[in-house]
Amino acid sequence: GENVEQHPSTLSVQEGDSAVIKCTYSDSASNYFPWYKQELGKRPQLIIDIRSNVGEKKDQRIAVTLNKTAKHFSLHITETQPEDSAVYFCAASRESGGSYIPTFGRGTSLIVHP
Amino acid sequence: NAGVMQNPRHLVRRRGQEARLRCSPMKGHSHVYWYRQLPEEGLKFMVYLQKENIIDESGMPKERFSAEFPKEGPSILRIQQVVRGDSAAYFCASSRLAGSTYEQYFGPGTRLTVT
Numbered sequence: 001g002e003n004v005e006q007h008p009s010t011l012s013v014q015e016g017d018s019a020v021i022k023c024t025y026s027d028s029a030s031n032y033f034p035w036y037k038q039e040l041g042k043r044p045q046l047i048i049d050i051r052s053n054v055g056e057k058k059d060q061r062i063a064v065t066l067n068k069t070a071k072h073f074s075l076h077i078t079e080t081q082p083e084d085s086a087v088y089f090c091a092a093s094r095e096s097g098g099s100y101i102p103t104f105g106r107g108t109s110l111i112v113h114p
Numbered sequence: 115n116a117g118v119m120q121n122p123r124h125l126v127r128r129r130g131q132e133a134r135l136r137c138s139p140m141k142g143h144s145h146v147y148w149y150r151q152l153p154e155e156g157l158k159f160m161v162y163l164q165k166e167n168i169i170d171e172s173g174m175p176k177e178r179f180s181a182e183f184p185k186e187g188p189s190i191l192r193i194q195q196v197v198r199g200d201s202a203a204y205f206c207a208s209s210r211l212a213g214s215t216y217e218q219y220f221g222p223g224t225r226l227t228v229t
Contacts, residue, residue, distance in 0.1 A: 097169035
């Protein structure tokens with residue numbers, strides 16, 4: 001089955017700095033890669049996603065890059081703000097029954113210091 | 115437009131009892147997914163259902179766990195004869211038919227504690 005490794009497990013930055021979270025996956029059949037943000041005690045929420053036919057996608061301060069050959073993808077957050085503090089999960093998804101089933105990484109706890 | 119609803123939000127069960135977790139998908143969503151989240155860990159996929167059908171149960175433990183999504187009413191995740199290791203947060207998510215978006219919308223979760 002799919003195996004997703006996510007690093008680092010904890011990331012501490014100063015407000016205004018950039019933050020980068022990296023993930024690798026093992027199954028070449030995975031072709032959809034969402035990123036979720038989970039604040040303490042809250043539900044996970046999708047922040048950005050990328051399909052395997054795209055190498056990079058950007059949405060304001062958030063960008064995701066994908067290298068299918070190397071099987072790794074990364075989340076980049078620029079100009080971090082304290083409200084970006086949360087746990088971020090990457091996922092590599094495979095097709096199943098008309099939808100996509102994600103395998104999640106273990107998460108990165110991002111702390112943004114004011 | 116109400117989001118994904120889960121109840122109860124917190125559930126305490128003694129070892130050996132049954133736990134029933136409910137999930138009502140967002141309006142217009144026909145796909146339901148269940149995940150388990152252990153403390154300090156990511157989400158683990160358990161099962162994917164459409165109305166009256168289990169589509170993918172590759173993440174479900176072989177024993178004691180079952181799920182259904184009936185024609186009417188919420189999706190149910192049932193855990194029989196709970197053990198301490200079942201203590202976790204259980205999230206369900208829903209999505210529309212594939213095509214326009216693959217986004218899964220998560221519910222607030224049910225935190226199960228087995229004493």
